[in-house]
Amino acid sequence: MKAILPGMRTFGVDGFVIALVVLLCPFGAAAVSYGAAVQRSSTVPAGYQLTFDDEFASLNLSDQNGTGAKWYTHTVQCCLYDSSNPSTPTYMAGVRAPAGQNPYSLVSGGLDIRLQKTNGAWYSGVLATVDSNGQGFAQQYGYFEMKARFPAGLGTWPAFWLLNQAALTTHAPAGEIDVVESYMQFPTYINTTLHDWTPPAITPGYKQAAIADLSSGFHTFGMLWTATTITIYCDGAMLYSFPTPAIMHQPYYPIVDLGLGGGWPTAQTPQRSDMIIQYVRAYAPPS
Numbered sequence: 001m002k003a004i005l006p007g008m009r010t011f012g013v014d015g016f017v018i019a020l021v022v023l024l025c026p027f028g029a030a031a032v033s034y035g036a037a038v039q040r041s042s043t044v045p046a047g048y049q050l051t052f053d054d055e056f057a058s059l060n061l062s063d064q065n066g067t068g069a070k071w072y073t074h075t076v077q078c079c080l081y082d083s084s085n086p087s088t089p090t091y092m093a094g095v096r097a098p099a100g101q102n103p104y105s106l107v108s109g110g111l112d113i114r115l116q117k118t119n120g121a122w123y124s125g126v127l128a129t130v131d132s133n134g135q136g137f138a139q140q141y142g143y144f145e146m147k148a149r150f151p152a153g154l155g156t157w158p159a160f161w162l163l164n165q166a167a168l169t170t171h172a173p174a175g176e177i178d179v180v181e182s183y184m185q186f187p188t189y190i191n192t193t194l195h196d197w198t199p200p201a202i203t204p205g206y207k208q209a210a211i212a213d214l215s216s217g218f219h220t221f222g223m224l225w226t227a228t229t230i231t232i233y234c235d236g237a238m239l240y241s242f243p244t245p246a247i248m249h250q251p252y253y254p255i256v257d258l259g260l261g262g263g264w265p266t267a268q269t270p271q272r273s274d275m276i277i278q279y280v281r282a283y284a285p286p287s
Contacts, residue, residue, distance in 0.1 A: 038281065043222050043233045044143050048283035052129065052137050052254070055279045056111040061104060063094035065131040072136065073104075075128035075168070079157060079259030082122060084267040089121040090260065097123070103258070109149065109218070110278040113258045115156055117271045126257035134168035138251035139282055144179065145222040146256065147278040152215035155269030156184045157259035160221055160280075162252035173198035175247035179232065180221040183264050187213050190221070192232050192240070196247045205242035209234065218278055226285075254280060 038053055054060065054070050062069035073094040082088040093101045100118040103125035104111065115124040130136030146160040159181035166172035176195035183191075194205035211234055212219070222233035227249065231241040258275040260266060 041145060041220060041222065042236050043224070043238075044145075044283055045224065045285070047286040048143055049286070050281065051139060051142070051284045052282035053279070054111075054281075056106060056277060059095065059104060059106060059111070061095045061127065062131075063096050065133055066135065067131075070137070071127040071129060072131045073125065073127060075130060075132045076126050076163070076255055076257075079126060079159065079257055079262070080122060080124055081259075081261040082266050083155070083261040083263060084265050091121060091123050092126050092257075093123045107274075107276060109276040111276070113256070113275045113277070115151070115153070115258050115260060115269075115273045115275075122260055124258050124260065126255065126259075128163075128253055128255045130165060130168065130253045132168065134165045134253075136253065137282070138165040138253040139284060140249070140251045141225050141227065141285055143222060143224050143283040144254060144281070145220060146179070146280045147218055147220045148256075149218045149276045149278075150182055150187070150214040151184060151258070151270075151273035151275055152187065153270040153273035154185050155260060155264060155266035156273045156275075157262035157264075158182055158184070158214075158275045159255075159257055159259060161255050163255060164247070165251045165253055173247065175245070175250075175252070177223070177225070177230065177248065177252060179223045180234075181262070182214055183262050184215065185264050187215050190214070190234065190239075194230065194242060194245055194248070196245055198247065204245040205230070207232075207240045207242075209239045211235070218276075254282065256280060 060070040063073050080090040101123045103114045113125045150158045160179045162177040164175045167174040174197040178193040180190045191208050196202050224231045232239045
């Protein structure tokens with residue numbers, strides 16, 4: 001079988017400039033109080049406090065900066081490329097897009113991010129917890145977790161990842177933590193990659209694991225990030241660990257998306273594929 005390598009992500013941000021209050025949750029920040037009790041996974045360390053939680057009982061998304069939403073739709077624009085037909089238009093759409101283009105809806109399992117082909121163009125979605133000015137939820141260190149069911153479609157590219165907030169707020173060199181990304185030609189494999197995009201760009205960590213079919217049910221993906229190590233979990237089991245790179249000692253913000261291609265063929269990609277996310281949570285270490 002051909003080696004499964006992570007696709008090169010390229011991304012851009014909106015150009016809006018609006019002065020806002022930073023909702024930053026750094027290491028040691030106070031926990032956020034949520035109305036409903038959250039069943040903690042066994043991999044959440046004792047003493048860690050919940051700082052971000054979306055169980056997707058409602059859509060708290062925004063196409064515009066500075067709205068105080070949990071998620072923003074245009075902070076990151078990436079990960080959508082028709083590898084087999086490069087001339088096909090692709091769009092990471094917003095929550096206000098019309099039917100056939102809007103990728104976001106609520107279903108019984110949670111948030112549905114839909115990759116769909118409409119009138120000859122591909123549409124999908126990418127959500128970040130900060131807007132394009134870097135305002136919103138970001139955190140240095142902690143435990144981050146997503147529970148989701150990935151699509152079965154060949155050519156689809158679901159992911160849960162983080163970028164550093166300073167790349168938006170001060171245009172600092174970008175760092176990227178790919179907790180999980182999957183190329184669904186290989187539905188029983190997940191990939192984890194640590195990127196330091198400081199020129200000439202390096203990959204301080206990359207590992208791959210074989211697990212159960214990611215499209216057959218919901219799976220839990222977790223990352224425990226400390227000053228010394230980054231450890232990845234799936235369904236409560238530790239998969240692997242990396243030394244924490246130098247660029248990963250600063251606040252990062254979570255991102256979820258359903259991409260297309262990732263360097264793999266898209267000729268057989270279905271006209272519609274769905275990634276269902278039951279929840280996304282973050283916990284901070286005790287102060």
